[in-house]
Structures are given as structure tokens and as C-alpha cells.
Amino acid sequence: MKILGIETSCDETAAAVVQDGRKTLSSIIASQVDIHSRFGGIVPEVASRQHLLTIIPIIEQAMTQAQAKWSDLDGIAVTFGPGLAGSLLIGVNTAKAIALSKDLPLLGINHLEGHIYANWVEGHTPDLPAICLIVSGGHSDLILMKGHGDYQLLGRTRDDAAGEAFDKVSRILELGYPGGPAIEKAALSGNSARFRLPRAWLKDTDDFSFSGLKTAVLHLAAEQDIAATTDIAASFQDAVVDVLVTKTVSAAKRLGAHQILLCGGVAANHLLRRMLAERSPIPVLMPNPTLCTDNAAMIASCGYFHFTTGECSGWDLDITPNIRLG
Ligand code: KG4
Ligand code: ZN
Secondary structure, three states, rough: OEEEEEEOOOOOEEEEEEEEEEEEEEEEEEOHHHHHOOOOOOOOOHHHHHHHHHHHHHHHHHHOOOOOOOOHHHHEEEEOOOOHHHHHHHHHHHHHHHHHHHHHOOOEHHHHHHHHHHHOOOOOOOOEEEEEEOOOOOEEEEEEEOOEEEEEEEEEEEOOHHHHHHHHHHOOOOOOOOOHHHHHHHHHHOOOOOOOOOOOOOOOOOHHEEEEEEEEHHHHHHHHHHHHHHHHHHHHHHHHHHHHHHHHEEEEEEEOOOEEEEOOOOHHHHHHHHHHHHHHHOOOEEHHHOOOOOOOOHHHHHHHHHOOOOOOOOOOOOOOOOOOOO
């Protein structure tokens, strides 16, 4: 079964063709980072206009690279939420138009569920039940996945998402956008033991909170001179990773999970990947960093598992910018 995946929830225009949910035949991503970085963050109107300009060429490229004809496809899976409304609209309406004209079944995919399936697209078959840590620019969700389509939300951020905290702290430290890779790079030459930044443990819940940490960085940066930037970046990264890893491992132990599935843009962070693998008593699956940030292969893979159960969206499929998972 070959599925075309389309992803436009934020600032990446992406299309991919995936076979049987586990074999990526093509995955094309047009990043808008250069366009938004001069504004220090994503400008929604600019993002949707850019999606409009690039979506058709990106889909054509994905089809060409996969050596697929329209008649080879078995369905189209498209992100319908959560995300920026104007951006989601471009993907959903393009998918609808193609599905209608090429007589293909259409399926709307929850972007967060898509992130989890990045753990399938490299040919793996995760062992369920699993604890999924979805850490992106908009979410820090801890989810118990018992089967395909069977999710229980255990905890989420009460304020800033992990990726959002990286982006905001990067702005405070004047390291640029997107913040995650910028902080990670600065932290490489920093001493994480120099400053002890606060960790919000929120005991007895699986929720997260990163806004206190961000405020602590703001005060620290105001007290210190520029030479301390790399040490602050390293201390901040340490604090975020410590909380994410400790709470994920503790939920996995408590619930008897067979595996931990890491995903979302922040999952590209090398310290997080290393610490989670080191501290987890059960196997940890993590996609290649390029599959952690937004892509369409994960959407196509997720679509495949839904299509195989006979699911299909109607022509009234609409965007749902605030949809949750679990
Ligand atoms: O999943 P994603 O591509 O888009 C959303 O669904 O939000 O995640 C983007 C987020 C951004 O906040 C970015 O700063 C963060 O992921 N990120 C990272 C790294 N690479 C991307 N955070 C920490 N370390 C990284 N290497
Ligand atoms: Zn995402």
C-alpha cells in the first residue's frame, strides 16, 4: 500500500510517499527557516503564503523521487491539526483537491500522532504498550500508547512547550532562531555545572512546566555578561533534559511500558537522546533527527495504519487547529 503524506501544520512544507507504513520511498521538506529567522519566529501569514507557493512543486518532487504514478497510490494522508490555521488549510485543501481529482481515499491525520509514527518509518515495529514523549515547538506530551489509535494522555505542559522554551531562551541569549539547534550548538562549548537552574518536578503528576526555568534564565542573563552565554545555554539544556528524562522514565516504570518512543522536534537534541537511552531501563526508540522535526513521511506512515482499518475522511474534512491526542 503506497500512501502520499502531506504536512503543512507549521513552517515546513512537506510531502512523502511511504510504502506499507515502514518504507520511505521519498520525503521532501521545504523549510521556511530562512524566511522566518529574520523575524525571530514564525509569522503565520507569511508561512501560509509560502506553503501555497511550494506545496505543488514539493508534491511533484515527492512523486518523482518515489517513481510513483497517481495510479500507484492507495490514499492521501494529510495533517488537519494541531497547527497554524492558515498553514493547515493549504495542506488539507490541496490533499482534498488531489484526492477528488485522482479518485483516491483521503484521511486527516493528527500531527501529534504523526510524530509518534516517525518511529515506524525506518522499518521498525515498536513494542507496545509504549510511553511516547512528544516534544515539539507546541507540545510536551507524555502519552501511553497501547495500540494503533489507542492513546491515553498522561501529562502535558502547563505553560511553555519544551521546544518553545528552547526558542524563547535562545532569543533571550541572542542565539537566533530556531532556538533548539542554536542552544545545542552553544551548549557544546559551555559548562553546564556552572549554574544550577531550577527544575519544576510537579510531583505526583506527569505534567511539565518550563516557564519558571525560562524566567530564571532571563534573570541570570541580565546579571551575567556575554561571556557566560554558552554556560547558561548548557545549564538550561541540562535542566530541560533532566526533567524530560526523569519524568518519562518514571512513567514508563510505573505503567510497565515495553518501550519508550521519543519524537517531535526536540527529540533531535543529542543530550536528550543520550540521557534517555542511558537512564531508561527499557529500550528507547528514537527516529533519525531529520525525522524528529516536521516531515510528511511520519504522516503517510500514520495514515497507512489507519487506512488498513478501513478508516477514511469525508469531503467535509476540515482543519482542527487545537486538536489534542489522547
Ligand atoms: O516538531 P517540530 O519540527 O515542529 C512542531 O511541531 O512544533 O518542532 C520544532 C521545535 C522548535 O521549537 C525547535 O527549536 C525544536 O523543535 N528543536 C530542537 C532541536 N531541533 C529542533 N530543540 C532542541 N534541540 C534540537 N536539536
Ligand atoms: Zn511537529
